[in-house]
Amino acid sequence: MIPTILLGTANIPNNGGELRLTQRANEFVIGLKGTPGELMTSRVHTSELALAALGCAHIQGVENAKVLVGGMGMGFTLAAALKATTLSAEVIVAELVPDIIEWNKGPLGECAGWPLDDQRASVHLGDVAALFKTNLATYDVILLDVDNGPEAFTHDDNSNLYSMESLHAIHQTLHPKGMLAVWSAWHDPSFTKKLKKAQFNVSVKTVRAHKGKGSKHTIYLAQK
Ligand SMILES: C[S@@+](CC[C@H](N)C(=O)[O-])C[C@H]1O[C@@H](n2cnc3c(N)ncnc32)[C@H](O)[C@@H]1O
Numbered sequence: 001m002i003p004t005i006l007l008g009t010a011n012i013p014n015n016g017g018e019l020r021l022t023q024r025a026n027e028f029v030i031g032l033k034g035t036p037g038e039l040m041t042s043r044v045h046t047s048e049l050a051l052a053a054l055g056c057a058h059i060q061g062v063e064n065a066k067v068l069v070g071g072m073g074m075g076f077t078l079a080a081a082l083k084a085t086t087l088s089a090e091v092i093v094a095e096l097v098p099d100i101i102e103w104n105k106g107p108l109g110e111c112a113g114w115p116l117d118d119q120r121a122s123v124h125l126g127d128v129a130a131l132f133k134t135n136l137a138t139y140d141v142i143l144l145d146v147d148n149g150p151e152a153f154t155h156d157d158n159s160n161l162y163s164m165e166s167l168h169a170i171h172q173t174l175h176p177k178g179m180l181a182v183w184s185a186w187h188d189p190s191f192t193k194k195l196k197k198a199q200f201n202v203s204v205k206t207v208r209a210h211k212g213k214g215s216k217h218t219i220y221l222a223q224k
Contacts, residue, residue: 002024002025003024004022004023004024005022005023005024006020006021006022007021007022007023007028007103007107008020008021008099008103009021009033009099010097010098010099010100010103011097012096012097013096013097014157015157017032017033017034018032018033018034019031019032019033019039019097019099019100020032020033021103021107021108023107026042027041027042027043028041028042028074028107028108028111029041029042030073030074030100039073040073040074042074042108042111043210044209044210044214045074045076045111045112045210046207046208046209046210046211046212046214047183047207047208047209047217047219048073048074048076048077048080048145048183049076049077049079049080050080050205050207050219051077051080051143051145051181051183051219052069052077052078052080052081052083052084052143052181053080053084054181054205054207054219054221055081055141055142055143055179055180055181055219055221056080056081056084056085056141056143056179057084058177058179058223059084059085059089059140059141059179060084061086062085062086062140063086063088064088064089064090065085065086065088065089065090065140065141066089066090066092066138066139066140066141066175067081067085067089067090067091067092067139067140067141067142067143068091068092068093068094068128068131068138068139068141068142068143069081069091069092069093069094069143069145070094070128070142070143070144070145070146071093071094071095071096071128071144071145071146071147072093072095072100072101072104072123073100073145074104074108074111074112075104075108075109075111075112075115075116076111076112077143077145077183078091078093078112078115078116078121079112079113079115081141081143082115082118082120082121085120087120089120090120090122091118091120091121091122092121092122092123092124092131093116093121093122093123093124094123094124094125094126094127094128094131095123095124095125095126096126096127096128096146098125101116101123101125104116127157128144128146128161129157129160129161129166131173132166132169132170132172132173133169134173135169135172135173136172136173137172137173137174137175137176137178138173138174138175139173139174139175139178140174140175140178140179141178141179141180141181142170142173142174142178142179142180142181143181143183144161144180144181144182144183145182145183146158146161148184148185148186149182149183149184149185149186149188149191149218150162150182150184150188150191150220162182162191162194164194164197164198167194167195167197167198167200168198168199170198171198171199171200171224174224175224176224177223177224178223178224179221179222179223179224180195180200180220180221180222180223180224181219181220181221181222182219182220182222183217183218183219184217184218184219184220185215185217185218186218187204187206187218188218191220192204192220195220195222198222199224200222200223200224201222201223201224202220202221202222202223203221204218204219204220204221205218205219205221206218206219207219
């Protein structure tokens with residue numbers, strides 16, 4: 001039997017929860033202590049890649065684009081955002097849990113091909129929501145995958161991220177025609193309504209979790 005090895009644990013800031021990183025053969029899993037199932041596995045990541053590919057489609061070939069990725073996880077979305085943008089792009093990844101960044105500089109780095117080593121990538125350690133308080137048009141694309149969807153999962157505070165107030169703030173931090181793309185494990189039509197109320201033009205895509213099979217995930221594409 002292939003053993004499961006615990007590689008590390010991490011406290012979620014201001015939350016009391018604990019993330020656990022395990023490895024079984026060449027599969028890595030991030031789980032939340034006390035919660036069944038996994039937050040993320042390296043084996044299944046097609047929809048995390050699609051989040052960036054769909055969210056960045058309108059800036060293909062655009063110079064000096066600025067992209068914000070909310071949630072490092074295993075780095076798949078960050079890597080796909082770097083792939084989808086030009087060499088002059090700037091891609092900032094906001095991550096709440098410092099250990100997640102350390103894991104990506106260590107054992108998790110190989111999952112997505114070491115995206116943090118790309119000179120265009122930089123890290124904002126802390127809550128992604130803090131970056132929306134400026135109300136200044138800053139980003140061409142905002143890619144959010146900080147939870148299971150527009151409902152708090154890892155962190156109660158994340159429910160605020162999808163409030164009307166926050167969606168208005170996100171709208172303001174996007175450049176004209178800028179895109180907010182949100183990953184979700186389910187489709188919630190009321191979130192589409194909320195995005196429209198916040199003045200976004202919305203389309204919803206369904207993406208399979210793993211190479212055309214597995215669970216169906218939802219990507220909300222909300223353009224300013
Ligand atoms: C499901 S994972 C992201 C997976 C990522 N898309 C990938 O390709 O691997 C969610 C990540 O968001 C982080 N996170 C949760 N809430 C956050 C917040 N409010 N601000 C920044 N990062 C957050 C978690 O610590 C975790 O690393």
